[in-house]
Amino acid sequence: MKKLIKKLLIFILPVLVVLYPLDLVITKGLKKTRYEEFAEWNAILNGEVEADMVIMGGSRAFVHFSPEILDSSLQLNAYNLGMDGYLFPMQQARFDAYLEQNDKPRYVLQSVSMSTLSRRNGLYSREQFLPYLDNEKVLMATKAYEGLSWFDYNVPLLRYRKQWDLITIGATESLGVRHISGNEKHKGYVGRSRSWDGTFEKFVENSPEGIVADVEEEVVMAFESYLKRCKENDIQVILVYTPEFEGIQRYFVNRAEVMGIYQRLATKFDLEFLDYSADPMCSDQTFFYNSQHMNKSGAEKFSRKLAGDLKEIVAN
Amino acid sequence: MLFNSFEYAIFLPVVFLIYWFVVNKNLKLQNLALLCASYLFYGWWDYRFLLLIFISTVADYVLGQKIEGTDNLKLKRLFLRLSVLANLGLLGFFKYYNFFIESWINAWGTFGVDFSGSSTLNIILPVGISFYTFQTMSYSLDIYKGQLKPTKDFIAFGAFVSFFPQLVAGPIERASNLLPQILRKRVFNAEDAKDGLRQILMGLFKKVLVADTLAKIVESTFSGDESLSASTLAVGAVCFSFQIYADFSGYSDIAIGTAKLFGVRLMTNFRFPFFSRSISEFWRRWHISLYSWLNDYVFLPLNIRFRFWGKIGLLLAVWMTFGISGLWHGAGWNYVLFGLIQAAYLTPVIFFGKLGAISSRKLKKSDRLSSKGTLLRDIFKMLLTFILINISFIFFRAPTVAEGWNYVVNLFDASLFSPPFLRTKRPFIFLIILILMEWFNRDKEHAMEWTDSKTPRWVRWGIYYAIIAMMFLFGGETQEFIYFQF
Numbered sequence: 001m002k003k004l005i006k007k008l009l010i011f012i013l014p015v016l017v018v019l020y021p022l023d024l025v026i027t028k029g030l031k032k033t034r035y036e037e038f039a040e041w042n043a044i045l046n047g048e049v050e051a052d053m054v055i056m057g058g059s060r061a062f063v064h065f066s067p068e069i070l071d072s073s074l075q076l077n078a079y080n081l082g083m084d085g086y087l088f089p090m091q092q093a094r095f096d097a098y099l100e101q102n103d104k105p106r107y108v109l110q111s112v113s114m115s116t117l118s119r120r121n122g123l124y125s126r127e128q129f130l131p132y133l134d135n136e137k138v139l140m141a142t143k144a145y146e147g148l149s150w151f152d153y154n155v156p157l158l159r160y161r162k163q164w165d166l167i168t169i170g171a172t173e174s175l176g177v178r179h180i181s182g183n184e185k186h187k188g189y190v191g192r193s194r195s196w197d198g199t200f201e202k203f204v205e206n207s208p209e210g211i212v213a214d215v216e217e218e219v220v221m222a223f224e225s226y227l228k229r230c231k232e233n234d235i236q237v238i239l240v241y242t243p244e245f246e247g248i249q250r251y252f253v254n255r256a257e258v259m260g261i262y263q264r265l266a267t268k269f270d271l272e273f274l275d276y277s278a279d280p281m282c283s284d285q286t287f288f289y290n291s292q293h294m295n296k297s298g299a300e301k302f303s304r305k306l307a308g309d310l311k312e313i314v315a316n
Numbered sequence: 317m318l319f320n321s322f323e324y325a326i327f328l329p330v331v332f333l334i335y336w337f338v339v340n341k342n343l344k345l346q347n348l349a350l351l352c353a354s355y356l357f358y359g360w361w362d363y364r365f366l367l368l369i370f371i372s373t374v375a376d377y378v379l380g381q382k383i384e385g386t387d388n389l390k391l392k393r394l395f396l397r398l399s400v401l402a403n404l405g406l407l408g409f410f411k412y413y414n415f416f417i418e419s420w421i422n423a424w425g426t427f428g429v430d431f432s433g434s435s436t437l438n439i440i441l442p443v444g445i446s447f448y449t450f451q452t453m454s455y456s457l458d459i460y461k462g463q464l465k466p467t468k469d470f471i472a473f474g475a476f477v478s479f480f481p482q483l484v485a486g487p488i489e490r491a492s493n494l495l496p497q498i499l500r501k502r503v504f505n506a507e508d509a510k511d512g513l514r515q516i517l518m519g520l521f522k523k524v525l526v527a528d529t530l531a532k533i534v535e536s537t538f539s540g541d542e543s544l545s546a547s548t549l550a551v552g553a554v555c556f557s558f559q560i561y562a563d564f565s566g567y568s569d570i571a572i573g574t575a576k577l578f579g580v581r582l583m584t585n586f587r588f589p590f591f592s593r594s595i596s597e598f599w600r601r602w603h604i605s606l607y608s609w610l611n612d613y614v615f616l617p618l619n620i621r622f623r624f625w626g627k628i629g630l631l632l633a634v635w636m637t638f639g640i641s642g643l644w645h646g647a648g649w650n651y652v653l654f655g656l657i658q659a660a661y662l663t664p665v666i667f668f669g670k671l672g673a674i675s676s677r678k679l680k681k682s683d684r685l686s687s688k689g690t691l692l693r694d695i696f697k698m699l700l701t702f703i704l705i706n707i708s709f710i711f712f713r714a715p716t717v718a719e720g721w722n723y724v725v726n727l728f729d730a731s732l733f734s735p736p737f738l739r740t741k742r743p744f745i746f747l748i749i750l751i752l753m754e755w756f757n758r759d760k761e762h763a764m765e766w767t768d769s770k771t772p773r774w775v776r777w778g779i780y781y782a783i784i785a786m787m788f789l790f791g792g793e794t795q796e797f798i799y800f801q802f
Contacts, residue, residue, distance in 0.1 A: 001336060001504050001506060001509075003506065004506050004509055004510065008513075011777065011780070014781075015781075015784070149322060150322075151322040158322075161788050161789075161791065162788070162789070162790065162791045162792070162793070164789050164790060167789065
């Protein structure tokens with residue numbers, strides 16, 4: 001039996017020996033790449049953003065706010081930190097990581113929605129975090145979600161299992177091959193040229209009575225302390241409720257309650273709350289690809305309108 | 317705990333070391349270690365259901381001794397019935413309660429009688445309940461038939477019932493095979509252990525690279541998307557047959573391989589079933605532990621009971637046994653239909669051929685695959701058998717009979733001859749590797765048995781490293797083993 005165990009150890013040894021160097025090469029490559037989600041993370045964690053105005057939020061932030069339009073109109077440097085699929089807890093983690101490596105912004109445009117004040121259980125698009133698990137902020141943020149195990153955090157290379165694309169991108173970047181985003185992301189913003197996808201109609205069919213937007217007390221408290229911290233650090237937060245298709249609005253049965261929380265917090269911290277949920281754009285379906293997200297033409301029209309509204313605030 | 321998880325990768329060597337290095341001098345302690353490890357393994361899912369295994373263990377331990385302890389045939393029968401009732405009672409409540417209530421309401425509903433007041437319960441199905449209840453029942457049945465003496469060693473019996481390699485998804489062991497191995501001192505055999513490790517690797521290859529990668533194709537084709545062409549549906553159906561095979565036989569390989577590490581030999585559960593040249597041969601190669609169990613404890617008693625009715629009696633026994641086999645798989649009419657389709661396939665054999673058993677733990681001489689002369693004819697028969705089995709598997713995978721039927725109907729369309737739409741082709745590479753490995757080793761116990769000491773070490777190790785690397789790079793999203801739900 002001892003002979004067998006010895007043989008097994010000899011068999012496993014080369015595997016263990018290559019784990020760490022391979023992990024190092026792949027991680028190093030991914031930390032340089034400009035490919036998809038890594039482009040934003042690398043810019044943030046390498047302190048390359050240094051924006052005057054950052055846009056915070058989930059997917060509604062990331063597809064609605066065009067930094068280029070805000071830049072040209074407001075004569076400042078804006079950057080979109082919106083995270084697809086994430087609600088406030090992860091948004092805050094990204095903001096903290098940003099502050100650690102970049103100068104504090106003068107303004108934060110905080111996109112809010114019906115789902116901002118809750119949390120999700122599992123990591124969405126978990127691969128975007130894999131190269132940064134050595135970063136304290138990313139580490140703490142991801143640990144709050146399901147999706148990565150103890151082994152992913154502690155055993156080299158294991159977190160890249162079944163990620164052939166990431167492995168090749170990381171390895172080739174390390175060798176000097178550049179990978180640029182396949183999508184048209186610019187300064188964190190993606191304008192999606194999509195037409196109405198019909199998911200709203202399916203939603204209505206499945207939930208004719210509507211749904212209750214989750215509001216978690218713990219998240220509301222975290223949101224409140226984030227607003228307080230920004231105020232203490234002279235970061236001006238502007239809450240923005242971007243347009244949403246008007247047909248959906250009556251299906252959030254506690255809509256008034258959620259909007260009331262935003263109103264209350266705006267009053268408490270003396271913040272501007274720009275609410276576009278009654279904007280005429282909301283009734284025009286051609287500006288949306290689903291009930292929550294505007295397409296490129298809608299987003300850019302909205303960004304111009306927002307820039308106009310912000311001029312006065314920024315001037316003051 | 318999943319076999320294809322990191323937790324298991326730590327659990328297995330730890331248990332192995334304790335088993336062979338810490339408690340190896342004392343059989344009772346070794347069995348106790350095995351029992352504790354098995355309860356930990358099962359409790360990892362949901363510790364509450366350990367109570368069910370314990371109840372099943374105590375019931376059969378006590379009733380087994382009662383059956384043996386009396387000469388009164390009526391009492392013997394009573395104790396046996398109690399054992400069957402206890403096991404089927406657990407199974408019936410946790411697995412079939414809602415199914416029968418819903419079927420009751422629906423059946424009366426068709427006659428306009430409203431029974432919708434009868435309520436279903438929110439019952440969680442305990443993992444592997446169909447497997448261990450059948451295993452413990454075999455103990456009482458074998459004692460009743462005089463084929464086994466009951467044990468007085470409760471720890472050993474508990475280890476037999478809950479033996480972790482095969483607890484959750486089989487093979488469903490017979491007490492007459494596994495219990496004596498638990499009761500006697502095990503001796504470490506390095507060759508068996510090495511073969512066990514190879515079999516575990518083969519099982520992981522099947523699960524991680526074949527079953528889990530095919531899963532995505534299967535999910536999309538069985539999603540009810542009506543825009544899919546008939547050719548895409550046909551590929552999806554074929555993929556499901558291979559998915560379920562790779563998933564389930566992969567589990568069996570890991571279970572059997574793991575047992576070998578502990579000096580225990582489990583029964584073979586799959587013998588390359590897709591190389592069968594007839595339906596009856598298929599059932600001697602597929603899920604052998606279940607179908608031989610059903611053969612011995614359901615089909616043969618029924619056949620004896622109906623023997624005066626000649627071929628009609630045999631027909632009845634076959635249809636009832638396969639109907640039960642379908643229901644064993646799941647509480648749904650689609651599973652029953654899956655079983656009945658097999659019975660329908662075997663019906664001509666009853667009238668025009670010779671059907672002695674529905675399954676067997678041993679292959680017939682004629683089941684051995686010839687490589688001379690008849691190969692082309694054999695391959696043709698294999699394809700035909702595969703198509704028939706494949707059609708029945710559609711009902712196994714579809715959520716309802718109606719959806720299964722729609723799937724089959726949609727296959728018969730002119731678009732059957734158009735190129736199928738496939739998002740990825742990578743799973744087919746692994747599938748072809750699997751088929752080739754199995755084909756060239758079809759006379760072996762498992763497809764990686766060929767890498768024995770006659771093959772140079774660098775070739776063997778090269779293959780093992782290649783498989784591990786492929787699993788690391790290309791493995792599909794981790795899925796539970798399909799048979800856990802049964």
